[in-house]
Amino acid sequence: MAPVRVPGGYMRQTRPMALLFRFRRRRSRKPHRRWLRRLVGLALLLLLLDALYLAWRWPDWSTLTYRRLTPSRFMQQYEARRRQQPALPPLRWEPVPLRRIPRSMRRAVIVAEDARFYLHHGIDWQAVLDAARTNWESGRVRYGASTLSQQTVKNLYLDGGRNPLRKWHELILTLGIEANLDKARILETYLNIAEFGPGIYGVEAAARHYWGIRAADLDAWQAARLAASLPSPRKRNPDTATPRFLRHARRIYRRM
Template sequence: MAEGPRRRLRGSGAGKRGWLPWLVGRAILRLPHLLLLLAALDIFYLSRIWPDFDALAAGPAPVSAYIQQHRVEHPEETLHWVPVGRRGQSATVRRVVVASEDARFRQHYGVDWQAVRNAARENWEAGRIVRGASTISQQTARNLFLHGGQNFLRKWHELVLALALEWHLDKGRILTLYLDIAEFGPGIYGVEAAARHYWGISASRLGYSRSLQLAATLPSPRRHNPATRTAAFEGRLSALRQRMRPFP
Protein backbone atom coordinates (compact mmCIF):
# COMPACT_ATOMS: atom_id res chain seq x y z
CA MET A 1 0.00 0.00 0.00
CA ALA A 2 2.93 2.37 0.57
CA GLU A 3 4.15 1.96 -3.02
CA GLY A 4 1.04 3.43 -4.63
CA PRO A 5 1.30 6.99 -3.32
CA ARG A 6 5.05 7.08 -4.03
CA ARG A 7 4.44 6.15 -7.66
CA ARG A 8 1.79 8.88 -8.01
CA LEU A 9 4.16 11.48 -6.51
CA ARG A 10 6.89 10.51 -8.98
CA GLY A 11 4.43 10.75 -11.79
CA SER A 12 3.21 14.14 -10.58
CA GLY A 13 6.77 15.53 -10.50
CA ALA A 14 7.47 14.29 -14.01
CA GLY A 15 4.30 15.99 -15.17
CA LYS A 16 5.38 19.31 -13.67
CA ARG A 17 8.78 19.02 -15.31
CA GLY A 18 7.06 18.40 -18.61
CA TRP A 19 5.12 21.65 -18.35
CA LEU A 20 8.26 23.82 -18.26
CA PRO A 21 9.54 23.04 -21.78
CA TRP A 22 6.00 23.45 -23.07
CA LEU A 23 5.67 26.91 -21.50
CA VAL A 24 9.08 28.00 -22.79
CA GLY A 25 8.20 26.78 -26.25
CA ARG A 26 4.89 28.63 -26.23
CA ALA A 27 6.61 31.84 -25.07
CA ILE A 28 9.17 31.59 -27.87
CA LEU A 29 6.43 31.06 -30.44
CA ARG A 30 4.54 34.10 -29.18
CA LEU A 31 7.60 36.37 -28.91
CA PRO A 32 7.35 37.74 -32.49
CA HIS A 33 3.70 38.66 -31.88
CA LEU A 34 4.63 40.43 -28.65
CA LEU A 35 7.41 42.36 -30.36
CA LEU A 36 5.06 43.39 -33.16
CA LEU A 37 2.53 44.59 -30.60
CA LEU A 38 5.15 46.63 -28.74
CA ALA A 39 6.39 48.12 -32.02
CA ALA A 40 2.83 49.07 -32.99
CA LEU A 41 2.27 50.73 -29.61
CA ASP A 42 5.52 52.66 -29.96
CA ILE A 43 4.63 53.84 -33.46
CA PHE A 44 1.24 54.96 -32.16
CA TYR A 45 2.89 56.91 -29.33
CA LEU A 46 5.34 58.61 -31.71
CA SER A 47 2.49 59.52 -34.04
CA ARG A 48 0.78 61.30 -31.14
CA ILE A 49 3.82 63.48 -30.38
CA TRP A 50 5.18 63.80 -33.94
CA PRO A 51 5.90 67.49 -34.53
CA ASP A 52 4.92 69.76 -37.40
CA PHE A 53 8.36 70.25 -38.90
CA ASP A 54 7.14 72.90 -41.35
CA ALA A 55 6.09 75.03 -38.38
CA LEU A 56 9.43 74.39 -36.66
CA ALA A 57 11.41 75.49 -39.71
CA ALA A 58 10.64 79.18 -39.18
CA GLY A 59 9.29 81.59 -36.62
CA PRO A 60 9.81 81.70 -32.86
CA ALA A 61 10.65 78.56 -30.92
CA PRO A 62 7.55 76.84 -29.53
CA VAL A 63 6.92 76.20 -25.85
CA SER A 64 9.00 73.10 -25.16
CA ALA A 65 8.01 69.98 -23.26
CA TYR A 66 10.62 70.91 -20.64
CA ILE A 67 9.07 74.35 -20.12
CA GLN A 68 5.62 72.78 -19.81
CA GLN A 69 6.99 70.29 -17.29
CA HIS A 70 8.70 73.09 -15.36
CA ARG A 71 5.40 74.95 -14.98
CA VAL A 72 3.87 71.84 -13.43
CA GLU A 73 6.78 70.83 -11.19
CA HIS A 74 7.91 74.31 -10.06
CA PRO A 75 4.81 76.53 -9.94
CA GLU A 76 6.49 78.66 -7.27
CA GLU A 77 9.29 79.75 -9.62
CA THR A 78 9.00 82.68 -12.00
CA LEU A 79 9.59 81.46 -15.54
CA HIS A 80 11.97 83.53 -17.68
CA TRP A 81 11.84 82.68 -21.38
CA VAL A 82 12.33 85.06 -24.30
CA PRO A 83 12.89 83.30 -27.66
CA VAL A 84 14.75 85.68 -29.98
CA GLY A 85 15.73 83.58 -32.99
CA ARG A 86 19.06 83.54 -34.75
CA ARG A 87 19.43 87.32 -35.10
CA GLY A 88 19.12 87.70 -31.34
CA GLN A 89 21.94 85.23 -30.61
CA SER A 90 25.52 86.43 -30.91
CA ALA A 91 27.76 84.52 -33.29
CA THR A 92 30.14 84.00 -30.37
CA VAL A 93 27.65 82.22 -28.11
CA ARG A 94 26.61 80.01 -31.02
CA ARG A 95 30.20 78.99 -31.75
CA VAL A 96 31.17 78.50 -28.10
CA VAL A 97 28.16 76.30 -27.29
CA VAL A 98 28.76 74.11 -30.36
CA ALA A 99 32.44 73.72 -29.47
CA SER A 100 31.52 72.89 -25.87
CA GLU A 101 28.48 70.64 -26.31
CA ASP A 102 28.91 68.98 -29.70
CA ALA A 103 32.20 69.63 -31.49
CA ARG A 104 31.19 67.41 -34.44
CA PHE A 105 27.78 69.06 -34.80
CA ARG A 106 28.42 69.96 -38.43
CA GLN A 107 29.64 66.46 -39.34
CA HIS A 108 27.05 64.05 -37.90
CA TYR A 109 23.40 63.46 -38.82
CA GLY A 110 21.85 63.68 -35.38
CA VAL A 111 23.85 61.03 -33.51
CA ASP A 112 27.63 61.18 -33.07
CA TRP A 113 28.59 57.50 -32.96
CA GLN A 114 32.25 58.36 -32.39
CA ALA A 115 31.29 60.30 -29.26
CA VAL A 116 29.07 57.41 -28.16
CA ARG A 117 32.00 54.97 -28.41
CA ASN A 118 34.35 57.33 -26.57
CA ALA A 119 31.82 57.95 -23.80
CA ALA A 120 31.11 54.24 -23.41
CA ARG A 121 34.83 53.52 -23.04
CA GLU A 122 35.40 56.31 -20.51
CA ASN A 123 32.34 55.35 -18.47
CA TRP A 124 33.41 51.69 -18.46
CA GLU A 125 36.92 52.56 -17.30
CA ALA A 126 35.58 54.88 -14.57
CA GLY A 127 32.94 52.40 -13.42
CA ARG A 128 30.29 55.14 -13.47
CA ILE A 129 28.75 57.71 -15.79
CA VAL A 130 31.34 60.45 -16.23
CA ARG A 131 30.55 61.53 -19.77
CA GLY A 132 27.49 61.73 -21.99
CA ALA A 133 27.28 61.67 -25.77
CA SER A 134 24.02 63.43 -26.59
CA THR A 135 24.36 65.75 -29.57
CA ILE A 136 22.79 69.19 -29.80
CA SER A 137 20.17 67.64 -32.09
CA GLN A 138 19.32 64.99 -29.47
CA GLN A 139 19.16 67.57 -26.69
CA THR A 140 16.91 69.77 -28.82
CA ALA A 141 14.57 66.86 -29.56
CA ARG A 142 14.48 65.88 -25.88
CA ASN A 143 13.80 69.42 -24.69
CA LEU A 144 11.16 70.14 -27.31
CA PHE A 145 9.11 66.97 -27.35
CA LEU A 146 9.75 64.56 -24.45
CA HIS A 147 8.56 64.47 -20.84
CA GLY A 148 9.65 62.26 -17.96
CA GLY A 149 12.90 60.80 -16.66
CA GLN A 150 15.72 58.88 -18.27
CA ASN A 151 15.04 55.38 -19.55
CA PHE A 152 15.83 53.26 -22.60
CA LEU A 153 12.50 53.93 -24.34
CA ARG A 154 12.84 57.68 -23.90
CA LYS A 155 16.39 57.53 -25.26
CA TRP A 156 15.08 55.64 -28.28
CA HIS A 157 12.42 58.31 -28.90
CA GLU A 158 15.08 60.99 -28.51
CA LEU A 159 17.20 59.30 -31.18
CA VAL A 160 14.29 58.94 -33.63
CA LEU A 161 13.22 62.56 -33.17
CA ALA A 162 16.80 63.82 -33.49
CA LEU A 163 17.19 62.04 -36.82
CA ALA A 164 13.87 63.52 -37.94
CA LEU A 165 15.02 67.01 -36.92
CA GLU A 166 18.17 66.59 -38.98
CA TRP A 167 16.13 65.39 -41.96
CA HIS A 168 13.69 68.31 -41.93
CA LEU A 169 15.72 71.26 -40.56
CA ASP A 170 19.15 72.66 -41.33
CA LYS A 171 21.91 72.78 -38.73
CA GLY A 172 21.59 76.49 -38.16
CA ARG A 173 17.89 76.22 -37.36
CA ILE A 174 18.45 73.32 -34.95
CA LEU A 175 21.10 75.33 -33.10
CA THR A 176 18.81 78.37 -32.96
CA LEU A 177 16.01 76.30 -31.42
CA TYR A 178 18.41 74.73 -28.94
CA LEU A 179 19.74 78.08 -27.72
CA ASP A 180 16.20 79.47 -27.44
CA ILE A 181 14.89 76.64 -25.22
CA ALA A 182 17.89 75.25 -23.28
CA GLU A 183 17.78 75.71 -19.50
CA PHE A 184 20.42 78.04 -18.03
CA GLY A 185 19.25 78.23 -14.42
CA PRO A 186 16.17 77.76 -12.23
CA GLY A 187 13.30 78.89 -14.45
CA ILE A 188 15.67 80.47 -16.99
CA TYR A 189 15.23 79.19 -20.54
CA GLY A 190 17.06 80.39 -23.62
CA VAL A 191 20.17 82.53 -24.03
CA GLU A 192 18.20 85.80 -24.07
CA ALA A 193 16.62 85.20 -20.67
CA ALA A 194 20.00 84.00 -19.35
CA ALA A 195 21.90 87.05 -20.62
CA ARG A 196 19.29 89.40 -19.13
CA HIS A 197 19.16 87.56 -15.80
CA TYR A 198 22.89 87.20 -15.16
CA TRP A 199 24.31 90.36 -16.78
CA GLY A 200 21.46 92.64 -17.80
CA ILE A 201 22.31 92.50 -21.51
CA SER A 202 20.76 90.96 -24.60
CA ALA A 203 22.02 87.67 -26.02
CA SER A 204 23.15 89.48 -29.17
CA ARG A 205 25.86 91.16 -27.05
CA LEU A 206 27.25 87.98 -25.47
CA GLY A 207 31.02 87.83 -25.84
CA TYR A 208 33.52 85.04 -25.34
CA SER A 209 33.82 85.08 -21.53
CA ARG A 210 30.09 85.16 -20.83
CA SER A 211 29.38 82.63 -23.56
CA LEU A 212 31.84 80.28 -21.85
CA GLN A 213 29.95 80.70 -18.59
CA LEU A 214 26.64 79.81 -20.24
CA ALA A 215 28.24 76.77 -21.88
CA ALA A 216 29.59 75.67 -18.48
CA THR A 217 26.05 75.99 -17.09
CA LEU A 218 24.37 73.58 -19.53
CA PRO A 219 25.20 70.21 -17.88
CA SER A 220 23.37 71.05 -14.61
CA PRO A 221 21.91 74.55 -14.84
CA ARG A 222 19.78 74.54 -11.70
CA ARG A 223 22.76 73.96 -9.38
CA HIS A 224 25.87 75.14 -11.21
CA ASN A 225 25.54 78.49 -12.98
CA PRO A 226 26.99 82.03 -13.06
CA ALA A 227 24.94 82.98 -9.99
CA THR A 228 25.86 80.05 -7.72
CA ARG A 229 29.54 79.92 -8.81
CA THR A 230 29.91 76.46 -7.27
CA ALA A 231 33.19 74.55 -7.33
CA ALA A 232 31.74 72.27 -10.00
CA PHE A 233 30.82 75.28 -12.14
CA GLU A 234 34.27 76.83 -11.75
CA GLY A 235 35.86 73.49 -12.61
CA ARG A 236 33.83 73.17 -15.80
CA LEU A 237 34.58 76.75 -16.73
CA SER A 238 38.31 76.23 -16.25
CA ALA A 239 38.23 73.03 -18.30
CA LEU A 240 36.38 74.82 -21.10
CA ARG A 241 38.91 77.65 -21.11
CA GLN A 242 41.75 75.14 -21.43
CA ARG A 243 40.02 73.19 -24.18
CA MET A 244 39.09 76.29 -26.16
CA ARG A 245 42.20 78.39 -25.58
CA PRO A 246 42.85 78.91 -29.33
CA PHE A 247 39.22 79.96 -29.90
CA PRO A 248 39.19 83.82 -29.84
Protein backbone atom coordinates in the same frame (compact mmCIF):
# COMPACT_ATOMS: atom_id res chain seq x y z
CA MET B 1 -0.06 -2.23 -25.79
CA ALA B 2 2.49 -2.07 -28.64
CA PRO B 3 5.54 -4.39 -28.68
CA VAL B 4 8.91 -2.64 -28.69
CA ARG B 5 12.32 -4.19 -29.36
CA VAL B 6 14.92 -3.41 -26.72
CA PRO B 7 18.67 -4.20 -26.43
CA GLY B 8 19.12 -7.92 -25.92
CA GLY B 9 16.75 -8.96 -28.66
CA TYR B 10 13.64 -9.71 -26.67
CA MET B 11 10.31 -7.97 -26.94
CA ARG B 12 8.39 -6.19 -24.24
CA GLN B 13 5.20 -4.20 -24.11
CA THR B 14 5.39 -0.37 -23.83
CA ARG B 15 2.61 1.36 -21.99
CA PRO B 16 0.70 4.11 -23.84
CA MET B 17 1.40 6.58 -21.03
CA ALA B 18 5.14 6.01 -21.44
CA LEU B 19 4.89 6.80 -25.16
CA LEU B 20 2.97 9.99 -24.38
CA PHE B 21 5.55 11.00 -21.79
CA ARG B 22 8.40 10.51 -24.28
CA PHE B 23 6.56 12.54 -26.91
CA ARG B 24 6.04 15.43 -24.53
CA ARG B 25 9.64 15.28 -23.37
CA ARG B 26 10.93 15.50 -26.96
CA ARG B 27 8.71 18.54 -27.63
CA SER B 28 9.74 20.37 -24.46
CA ARG B 29 13.51 20.02 -24.66
CA LYS B 30 14.10 23.77 -25.25
CA PRO B 31 10.87 25.62 -24.40
CA HIS B 32 12.80 28.71 -23.33
CA ARG B 33 13.84 29.32 -26.94
CA ARG B 34 10.23 29.39 -28.06
CA TRP B 35 9.36 31.84 -25.29
CA LEU B 36 12.36 33.98 -26.18
CA ARG B 37 11.27 34.15 -29.83
CA ARG B 38 7.76 35.08 -28.76
CA LEU B 39 9.01 37.80 -26.44
CA VAL B 40 11.29 39.26 -29.13
CA GLY B 41 8.44 39.21 -31.63
CA LEU B 42 6.11 40.90 -29.15
CA ALA B 43 8.72 43.58 -28.39
CA LEU B 44 9.23 44.29 -32.10
CA LEU B 45 5.46 44.51 -32.61
CA LEU B 46 5.11 46.97 -29.72
CA LEU B 47 7.95 49.11 -31.09
CA LEU B 48 6.29 49.13 -34.51
CA LEU B 49 2.94 50.17 -33.01
CA ASP B 50 4.67 52.86 -30.97
CA ALA B 51 6.46 54.17 -34.07
CA LEU B 52 3.10 54.38 -35.86
CA TYR B 53 1.69 56.29 -32.89
CA LEU B 54 4.61 58.73 -33.03
CA ALA B 55 4.05 59.16 -36.76
CA TRP B 56 0.41 60.01 -36.07
CA ARG B 57 1.45 62.63 -33.49
CA TRP B 58 4.42 63.82 -35.57
CA PRO B 59 5.43 67.39 -34.68
CA ASP B 60 4.99 70.22 -37.13
CA TRP B 61 8.65 70.99 -37.66
CA SER B 62 7.80 74.20 -39.51
CA THR B 63 6.85 75.80 -36.18
CA LEU B 64 10.43 75.57 -34.94
CA THR B 65 11.41 79.14 -35.69
CA TYR B 66 11.99 81.76 -33.05
CA ARG B 67 8.77 83.56 -34.05
CA ARG B 68 6.57 80.47 -33.71
CA LEU B 69 8.18 78.67 -30.78
CA THR B 70 5.83 77.70 -27.97
CA PRO B 71 6.89 76.80 -24.41
CA SER B 72 8.76 73.51 -24.37
CA ARG B 73 7.80 70.45 -22.34
CA PHE B 74 10.49 71.33 -19.80
CA MET B 75 9.09 74.86 -19.45
CA GLN B 76 5.60 73.47 -18.92
CA GLN B 77 6.92 71.14 -16.23
CA TYR B 78 8.70 74.04 -14.54
CA GLU B 79 5.49 76.07 -14.49
CA ALA B 80 3.64 73.09 -13.00
CA ARG B 81 6.26 72.85 -10.22
CA ARG B 82 6.01 76.58 -9.63
CA ARG B 83 2.27 76.30 -9.05
CA GLN B 84 3.11 73.80 -6.30
CA GLN B 85 6.09 75.85 -5.05
CA PRO B 86 5.29 79.56 -5.49
CA ALA B 87 8.71 80.51 -4.08
CA LEU B 88 10.41 79.34 -7.29
CA PRO B 89 11.61 82.14 -9.59
CA PRO B 90 9.25 83.11 -12.41
CA LEU B 91 9.92 81.63 -15.82
CA ARG B 92 11.96 83.93 -18.08
CA TRP B 93 12.04 83.27 -21.80
CA GLU B 94 12.48 85.47 -24.87
CA PRO B 95 13.22 83.71 -28.19
CA VAL B 96 15.51 85.54 -30.61
CA PRO B 97 16.76 84.74 -34.16
CA LEU B 98 20.10 83.05 -34.60
CA ARG B 99 21.58 86.20 -36.14
CA ARG B 100 21.17 87.92 -32.76
CA ILE B 101 23.17 85.23 -30.99
CA PRO B 102 26.93 85.83 -31.30
CA ARG B 103 29.13 83.23 -32.93
CA SER B 104 31.07 82.88 -29.69
CA MET B 105 27.89 81.70 -27.94
CA ARG B 106 27.12 79.19 -30.66
CA ARG B 107 30.69 77.91 -30.63
CA ALA B 108 30.77 77.65 -26.83
CA VAL B 109 27.66 75.45 -26.71
CA ILE B 110 28.93 73.20 -29.50
CA VAL B 111 32.31 72.82 -27.78
CA ALA B 112 30.67 72.06 -24.44
CA GLU B 113 27.87 69.75 -25.55
CA ASP B 114 28.37 68.35 -29.07
CA ALA B 115 31.77 68.80 -30.70
CA ARG B 116 30.72 66.83 -33.81
CA PHE B 117 27.40 68.65 -34.24
CA TYR B 118 28.02 69.44 -37.91
CA LEU B 119 29.33 65.95 -38.71
CA HIS B 120 26.63 63.58 -37.44
CA HIS B 121 23.00 63.09 -38.43
CA GLY B 122 21.46 63.36 -34.99
CA ILE B 123 23.21 60.51 -33.16
CA ASP B 124 26.96 60.69 -32.54
CA TRP B 125 27.83 57.00 -32.44
CA GLN B 126 31.50 57.72 -31.77
CA ALA B 127 30.54 59.71 -28.67
CA VAL B 128 28.22 56.89 -27.60
CA LEU B 129 31.08 54.37 -27.79
CA ASP B 130 33.51 56.71 -26.02
CA ALA B 131 31.02 57.38 -23.20
CA ALA B 132 30.23 53.67 -22.83
CA ARG B 133 33.93 52.83 -22.60
CA THR B 134 34.61 55.57 -20.04
CA ASN B 135 31.59 54.64 -17.92
CA TRP B 136 32.55 50.96 -18.02
CA GLU B 137 36.12 51.66 -16.94
CA SER B 138 35.01 53.96 -14.11
CA GLY B 139 32.31 51.58 -12.92
CA ARG B 140 29.61 54.25 -12.94
CA VAL B 141 27.79 56.55 -15.33
CA ARG B 142 29.95 59.65 -15.61
CA TYR B 143 29.32 60.82 -19.16
CA GLY B 144 26.42 60.86 -21.57
CA ALA B 145 26.48 61.20 -25.32
CA SER B 146 23.35 63.20 -26.14
CA THR B 147 23.77 65.48 -29.14
CA LEU B 148 22.27 68.95 -29.42
CA SER B 149 19.61 67.46 -31.69
CA GLN B 150 18.69 64.90 -29.04
CA GLN B 151 18.61 67.53 -26.31
CA THR B 152 16.41 69.74 -28.47
CA VAL B 153 13.69 67.13 -29.01
CA LYS B 154 13.94 66.02 -25.39
CA ASN B 155 13.41 69.56 -24.10
CA LEU B 156 10.64 70.26 -26.60
CA TYR B 157 8.55 67.11 -26.41
CA LEU B 158 9.67 64.67 -23.71
CA ASP B 159 10.03 64.47 -19.96
CA GLY B 160 13.29 64.00 -18.10
CA GLY B 161 12.93 60.25 -17.55
CA ARG B 162 15.59 57.72 -18.50
CA ASN B 163 13.48 54.65 -19.26
CA PRO B 164 14.04 52.72 -22.53
CA LEU B 165 10.73 53.82 -24.06
CA ARG B 166 11.58 57.50 -23.62
CA LYS B 167 15.01 56.92 -25.19
CA TRP B 168 13.28 55.19 -28.11
CA HIS B 169 11.00 58.22 -28.56
CA GLU B 170 14.04 60.48 -28.37
CA LEU B 171 15.78 58.47 -31.10
CA ILE B 172 12.80 58.59 -33.47
CA LEU B 173 12.19 62.32 -32.91
CA THR B 174 15.89 63.08 -33.33
CA LEU B 175 15.94 61.40 -36.72
CA GLY B 176 12.81 63.38 -37.58
CA ILE B 177 14.21 66.78 -36.66
CA GLU B 178 17.45 66.06 -38.52
CA ALA B 179 15.52 65.03 -41.63
CA ASN B 180 13.34 68.15 -41.62
CA LEU B 181 15.53 70.99 -40.33
CA ASP B 182 19.02 72.15 -41.17
CA LYS B 183 21.70 72.50 -38.51
CA ALA B 184 21.22 76.26 -38.20
CA ARG B 185 17.53 75.86 -37.34
CA ILE B 186 18.26 73.10 -34.84
CA LEU B 187 20.94 75.23 -33.17
CA GLU B 188 18.65 78.28 -33.09
CA THR B 189 15.90 76.23 -31.48
CA TYR B 190 18.24 74.73 -28.89
CA LEU B 191 19.73 78.08 -27.91
CA ASN B 192 16.23 79.46 -27.42
CA ILE B 193 14.90 76.66 -25.20
CA ALA B 194 17.93 75.43 -23.23
CA GLU B 195 17.78 76.11 -19.50
CA PHE B 196 20.63 78.26 -18.15
CA GLY B 197 19.47 78.57 -14.55
CA PRO B 198 16.35 78.13 -12.40
CA GLY B 199 13.50 79.26 -14.65
CA ILE B 200 15.87 80.87 -17.18
CA TYR B 201 15.31 79.55 -20.70
CA GLY B 202 17.20 80.65 -23.79
CA VAL B 203 20.33 82.76 -24.17
CA GLU B 204 18.44 86.06 -24.35
CA ALA B 205 16.84 85.55 -20.93
CA ALA B 206 20.17 84.28 -19.56
CA ALA B 207 22.14 87.31 -20.80
CA ARG B 208 19.58 89.69 -19.32
CA HIS B 209 19.44 87.85 -15.99
CA TYR B 210 23.17 87.40 -15.35
CA TRP B 211 24.63 90.56 -16.90
CA GLY B 212 21.73 92.86 -17.80
CA ILE B 213 22.60 92.80 -21.51
CA ARG B 214 21.16 91.38 -24.72
CA ALA B 215 22.35 88.05 -26.07
CA ALA B 216 23.85 89.91 -29.04
CA ASP B 217 26.23 91.71 -26.63
CA LEU B 218 27.65 88.62 -24.93
CA ASP B 219 31.43 88.36 -25.05
CA ALA B 220 33.37 85.11 -25.37
CA TRP B 221 34.00 84.65 -21.63
CA GLN B 222 30.35 85.20 -20.79
CA ALA B 223 29.39 82.72 -23.52
CA ALA B 224 31.79 80.14 -22.08
CA ARG B 225 30.24 80.52 -18.63
CA LEU B 226 26.73 80.06 -20.00
CA ALA B 227 27.83 76.95 -21.88
CA ALA B 228 29.48 75.63 -18.71
CA SER B 229 26.04 75.68 -17.07
CA LEU B 230 24.92 72.83 -19.32
CA PRO B 231 23.55 70.26 -18.78
CA SER B 232 22.87 70.96 -15.05
CA PRO B 233 22.12 74.71 -14.88
CA ARG B 234 20.26 74.57 -11.57
CA LYS B 235 23.35 73.23 -9.82
CA ARG B 236 26.01 75.25 -11.63
CA ASN B 237 25.62 78.59 -13.37
CA PRO B 238 27.26 82.04 -13.43
CA ASP B 239 25.52 82.92 -10.15
CA THR B 240 27.05 79.98 -8.27
CA ALA B 241 30.47 80.31 -9.95
CA THR B 242 32.09 77.52 -7.97
CA PRO B 243 35.79 76.75 -8.60
CA ARG B 244 34.82 73.58 -10.45
CA PHE B 245 32.36 75.52 -12.61
CA LEU B 246 34.98 78.15 -13.46
CA ARG B 247 37.56 75.50 -14.38
CA HIS B 248 35.04 73.96 -16.76
CA ALA B 249 34.26 77.39 -18.25
CA ARG B 250 37.97 78.05 -18.83
CA ARG B 251 38.36 74.73 -20.66
CA ILE B 252 35.47 75.68 -22.94
CA TYR B 253 36.91 79.16 -23.47
CA ARG B 254 40.30 77.76 -24.52
CA ARG B 255 38.68 75.40 -27.05
CA MET B 256 36.37 77.98 -28.63
